[in-house]
Amino acid sequence: MSRFKLTLEYDGTSFCGWQRQQGLPTVQxxxxxxxxxxxxxxxxxxxxxxxxxxxxxxxxVAHIEISKSYSSSDILGALNKRLRDKPISLLKxxxxxxxFHARFSAISRAYEYKIWNRRAQPALEKNRMWWVxxxxxxxxxxxxxxxxxxxxxxxxxRGSQCQALTPFKTLDELSIERQNDIVxxxxxxxxxxxxxxxxxxxxxxxxxxxxxxxxxxxEILEARNRNLAGPTAPPWxxxxxxxxxxxxxx
Amino acid sequence: MSRFKLTLEYDGTSFCGWQRQQGLPTVQxxxxxxxxxxxxxxxxxxxxxxxxxxxxxxxxVAHIEISKSYSSSDILGALNKRLRDKPISLLKxxxxxxxFHARFSAISRAYEYKIWNRRAQPALEKNRMWWVxxxxxxxxxxxxxxxxxxxxxxxxxRGSQCQALTPFKTLDELSIERQNDIVxxxxxxxxxxxxxxxxxxxxxxxxxxxxxxxxxxxEILEARNRNLAGPTAPPWxxxxxxxxxxxxxx
Numbered sequence: 001m002s003r004f005k006l007t008l009e010y011d012g013t014s015f016c017g018w019q020r021q022q023g024l025p026t027v028q029x030x031x032x033x034x035x036x037x038x039x040x041x042x043x044x045x046x047x048x049x050x051x052x053x054x055x056x057x058x059x060x061v062a063h064i065e066i067s068k069s070y071s072s073s074d075i076l077g078a079l080n081k082r083l084r085d086k087p088i089s090l091l092k093x094x095x096x097x098x099x100f101h102a103r104f105s106a107i108s109r110a111y112e113y114k115i116w117n118r119r120a121q122p123a124l125e126k127n128r129m130w131w132v133x134x135x136x137x138x139x140x141x142x143x144x145x146x147x148x149x150x151x152x153x154x155x156x157x158r159g160s161q162c163q164a165l166t167p168f169k170t171l172d173e174l175s176i177e178r179q180n181d182i183v184x185x186x187x188x189x190x191x192x193x194x195x196x197x198x199x200x201x202x203x204x205x206x207x208x209x210x211x212x213x214x215x216x217x218x219e220i221l222e223a224r225n226r227n228l229a230g231p232t233a234p235p236w237x238x239x240x241x242x243x244x245x246x247x248x249x250x
Numbered sequence: 251m252s253r254f255k256l257t258l259e260y261d262g263t264s265f266c267g268w269q270r271q272q273g274l275p276t277v278q279x280x281x282x283x284x285x286x287x288x289x290x291x292x293x294x295x296x297x298x299x300x301x302x303x304x305x306x307x308x309x310x311v312a313h314i315e316i317s318k319s320y321s322s323s324d325i326l327g328a329l330n331k332r333l334r335d336k337p338i339s340l341l342k343x344x345x346x347x348x349x350f351h352a353r354f355s356a357i358s359r360a361y362e363y364k365i366w367n368r369r370a371q372p373a374l375e376k377n378r379m380w381w382v383x384x385x386x387x388x389x390x391x392x393x394x395x396x397x398x399x400x401x402x403x404x405x406x407x408r409g410s411q412c413q414a415l416t417p418f419k420t421l422d423e424l425s426i427e428r429q430n431d432i433v434x435x436x437x438x439x440x441x442x443x444x445x446x447x448x449x450x451x452x453x454x455x456x457x458x459x460x461x462x463x464x465x466x467x468x469e470i471l472e473a474r475n476r477n478l479a480g481p482t483a484p485p486w487x488x489x490x491x492x493x494x495x496x497x498x499x500x
Binding site: 009010011056058076080083084086087088089090091092118119120121122123124126128 | 259260261306308326330333334336337338339340341342368369370371372373374376378
């Protein structure tokens with residue numbers, strides 16, 4: 001058996017998230033169908049983690065195990081040919097050792113959240129960014145973000161469907177940057193709670209637009225109460241950008 | 251009567267170009283309907299020039315003349331409200347003097363062409379860039395582009411539907427830049443022939459992928475024969491970015 005690491009880009013708009021679901025369009029479902037068509041037999045595509053409905057990926061990672069002898073290049077070509085009319089693209093295929101697991105070998109996950117911050121609604125970037133018309137102060141957002149860095153109980157930012165065993169996570173990066181009308185929020189951690197980033201973004205937005213003081217975010221964190229934080233930011237601003245692994249598993 | 255300059259963004263994918271056409275979705279048609287709904291009377295939206303089917307705009311300019319007394323801010327708000335479900339956004343409204351004309355006062359027009367140059371097809375940027383899988387050498391493309399700068403007879407790059415009186419144009423800028431997998435081609439001139447930029451891009455692409463030597467572009471230009479140049483690059487990579495005017499007409 002040979003194992004391959006896949007790096008994927010997708011537009012989440014038309015998918016009901018990553019995970020295979022009977023009768024619904026999902027990224028995993030489309031990939032598995034494309035592989036079944038290529039290989040003539042079913043196979044499981046193991047993702048590094050799920051993405052929600054509407055969330056995009058520039059660097060999702062998955063792995064597969066196949067018995068036939070194909071090269072990385074064969075797989076890349078065959079899959080992209082079958083994905084041509086789908087908003088999924090296979091960026092890279094690498095043969096890896098059999099101890100590589102897209103989910104369990106991952107040491108960190110990085111996401112980018114994009115806010116289009118201008119008065120006029122987006123025409124070119126619909127479903128690609130969260131449109132916020134009120135002026136955001138990124139200095140205030142960055143000050144608030146600092147309270148969230150490090151190891152904390154993130155109950156206040158945890159989605160109600162979250163299946164994690166504990167609400168403790170370590171946030172290694174949470175940076176805010178503006179390029180013209182676009183505000184980028186970059187987050188990195190070993191792993192995240194369900195909706196953690198979108199709940200953090202919804203909260204930072206309230207700080208940015210002046211509704212809340214930056215210190216309020218510290219209070220929200222310490223209160224461990226989801227009702228105190230801001231609303232969940234929409235999925236279409238969120239991009240899974242990078243999964244890091246310990247070492248090359250080749 | 252008051253005259254207003256409008257700056258517009260649109261996604262050209264679902265439009266049959268700029269110009270109003272009975273029964274077809276066009277940018278001008280949608281804008282005129284939105285204004286008619288707002289003002290309760292028909293009005294003409296005068297564009298700086300047409301864009302073709304599928305071509306996008308980040309900075310198209312148009313003007314309107316209205317009799318009722320509305321502020322720029324009123325118009326911006328009222329129009330964007332009516333455009334919310336359309337891929338058109340009004341970025342800016344400025345009151346201008348009555349000698350301002352979006353088309354005839356323009357002193358230059360700038361376009362950007364985006365090529366996504368990587369092996370894997372785009373998932374996130376479908377209809378936003380031209381996907382070219384073969385590696386492009388931008389140094390060769392830049393060398394070829396230099397032959398096209400300045401005042402020339404551009405017959406070899408002129409679309410068959412072109413209505414310009416002469417094939418002479420002055421190309422003030424034609425630059426090639428790469429940012430990771432994206433190749434940007436920026437062009438600026440007082441005005442362009444029909445399909446001129448897309449025909450130039452289709453030709454430069456042949457130089458970039460090694461099919462043609464850069465010098466061949468000089469020969470093509472001098473031959474004044476459309477059959478010698480490359481194919482017309484697809485419209486979805488092209489963005490009208492900026493229309494410049496001589497002075498503030500306020």
